[in-house]
Amino acid sequence: MNDQTQVRQRTRAPGGGIQTVATQTQQTTAAPRQRDTSWGYAGDQGEQAMQREIQRQEKLREEAANRVYQPWRFYLKAGEAADLIVLDEGCNWSIYEHQLGRVDAQSGKTIYDVYEPCPKELEPVCPICVSDKESAYVLFLTVIDMRQVTSQRNGKVYPFTKKLLAIKGRDQPFFYRQWKQRGTLRGLHLLMTRDTKNDSRIGKPEVVAQYDDAQILQEFGGPAVVAQQGPRQGQVIKQENEDCYPADYGMIFTRPSAEAIRKKYPHLAGVGAMGSAATNAAPATAQAPGIQPQAQPQGTDAPPAAGIQAQAPAQNAGAQAGSGIQPRVSGNVDNGAGGGDLDDDIPF
Ligand SMILES: [Zn+2]
Helix, strand or coil: CCHHHHHHHHHHCCCCCHHHHHHHHHHHCCCCCCCCCCCCCCHHHHHHHHHHHHHHHHHHHHHHHHCCCCCCECCCCCCCEEEEEECCCCCCCEEEEEEEEEECCCCCCEEEEEEEECCCCCCCCCHHHHHCCCCEEEEEEEEEECCEEECCCCCCEECCEEEEEEEEHHHHHHHHHHHHHHCCCCCEEEEEECCCCCCCCCCEEEEEEECCHHHHHHHHCCCCEECCCCCCCCCEEECCCHHHCCCCHHHHCCCCCHHHHHHHCHHHCCCCCCCCHHHCCCCCCCCHHHCCCCCCCCCCCCCCCCCCCCCCCCCCCHHHHCCCCCCCCCCEECCCCCCCCCCCCCCC
């Protein structure tokens, strides 16, 4: 029992047996408790606060219903391999992007899984580039990761998942070469292997085969999915055969602006702003961990809200019906659905 509790008991039960003990404690460590209602709401103010809170909750619900999630990003741990099927026809989405760190509340480790598109080619100054680290040029493809995933949240088994393959500089020429040689990347079956921690997080690609549209539809197609609960209840949250087609990059990526970045990261508020001395003398922030998003950033692979299955269990009928698509390696993604990059702390 701590001192504060004892003093409170004395206040509540004057004359009781506790009083003696509490008074003794108070004499040595605590001031007498003062009545204080200045920090709560009463009457009209209480009603106004209630209205504000209702509006805030409504806004949050609306935001949740309109939020656009990016598919999870594909990565391998050292020693892992995985079969991927490319869904894009060509290399049609490359951007400059920052990869930022955040401190994971549970493990205390810094995890580099906050992605922020960089406006340096659109505006004179990117606040992150001048205060932290330059952005990287990233080519995106949408792929099917053929490893099975068991959701830690609901125990469901997903025979495959649609993911973003984020390809950085040194790994990009391979994909352009394949595109030019084959005319299309769609249906390309790649075996990705990562030997060591120092290798690229997506591993090294090796061509296994290339499939046609019919095979892709047979293996990864499925009916539309309607949300049964949550903010999008009743809405179609996954289109028919959605896993067979690349992500809509123009929808899932938001055009960056220096202003939006300054708003989202208050410690960058003055960096590169018009008429600000900080343009020339940006505060030396820490490494990436110094950048902490205030709210769930849009660029993060956010897990789906409760009740929404971003990745519905697939039918996977093709495995029996003979689509001809067979993975070279078998295995599960052992970090669970949406596990993200939790135990891979290498920024690349
Ligand atoms: Zn930048």
